[in-house]
Amino acid sequence: MxxxxxxxxxxxxxxxxxxxxxxxxxxxxxxxxxVPRGKPREAAALTGTAKLYRPAGDDITFTFDAHLAAKDTMDPEKAYGTFRFEHVFPDGTSGWAEGRVDCLVTGGKVAVVTGIITDTEQDNKGKRVGISVHDQGRNDRLGYSWIGRDVAKQNLPKCMSSAPFEKTRAGSGDFKVLPWQPVYEQAAPKG
Missing domain, CATH: 1.20.5 (Single alpha-helices involved in coiled-coils or other helix-helix interfaces)
Structure with missing residues (x-):
C-alpha cells in the first residue's frame, strides 16, 4: 500500500x-x-421560565421547578417542587399564584404537572391546577386546566391538564423537560 x-x-x-x-x-x-457518575438520573423533571405570547400586550409568565426522584420512578404522584404563574393585564392589574407540585409525568419533550395552589390573591387557594408544557427549544408551548365554562366547579385529578395550546413569546421559552423512563417488571416466562 x-x-x-x-x-x-x-x-x-x-x-x-x-x-x-x-x-x-x-x-x-x-x-x-x-449526570455525574455514581449519581442516579432523576426520573423526570420540568424546569424553567417563559412568557406567553399575547398580541394584546398581556404579560404572562410561568415558572417551574418540578422533579421526580429516581427512587420514585414508578410513582409520578411522589413528584415535588414548585410552580408559579403571573398575569399582568395591559391596564396594569394583575393576578398570580404559587403552588406545590403533586404529580409530574413527562414523555419525550412534553410534561404534565399538577399541584395545589398554596399562595395567591385570588379565591383559588387550595385548588389543584394542571399545566402542560411542550419543550421546543426557544419556541415552547403551554396549556393549563382552567379553561372552559365549568372552571369554578372543576375538581381536577392529579396528573391531568389540557394540550399545550398557548405559544411562548419569541425567544422567551426556556422550559426543560427531562423524559420519564418508566421501568416495567418483566413477565414471568410461560411454560
Whole structure:
C-alpha cells in the first residue's frame, strides 16, 4: 500500500471512530445519562421560565421547578417542587399564584404537572391546577386546566391538564423537560 493510500485509510478510520463516539455521546445525552457518575438520573423533571405570547400586550409568565426522584420512578404522584404563574393585564392589574407540585409525568419533550395552589390573591387557594408544557427549544408551548365554562366547579385529578395550546413569546421559552423512563417488571416466562 502506498503512503497516500495508507494515509487515506487512517483518516477514514479516524473519521469513523469520531462519528461512532459522537453518536454514542448524543445518545447518552438524549437519554439523560449526562449526570455525574455514581449519581442516579432523576426520573423526570420540568424546569424553567417563559412568557406567553399575547398580541394584546398581556404579560404572562410561568415558572417551574418540578422533579421526580429516581427512587420514585414508578410513582409520578411522589413528584415535588414548585410552580408559579403571573398575569399582568395591559391596564396594569394583575393576578398570580404559587403552588406545590403533586404529580409530574413527562414523555419525550412534553410534561404534565399538577399541584395545589398554596399562595395567591385570588379565591383559588387550595385548588389543584394542571399545566402542560411542550419543550421546543426557544419556541415552547403551554396549556393549563382552567379553561372552559365549568372552571369554578372543576375538581381536577392529579396528573391531568389540557394540550399545550398557548405559544411562548419569541425567544422567551426556556422550559426543560427531562423524559420519564418508566421501568416495567418483566413477565414471568410461560411454560
Amino acid at each position: 502506498n503512503r497516500l493510500a495508507h494515509r487515506r485509510t487512517k483518516i477514514a478510520a479516524l473519521g469513523a471512530a469520531l462519528l461512532i463516539t459522537a453518536g454514542a455521546a448524543g445518545t447518552a445525552l438524549a437519554s439523560g445519562a449526562d
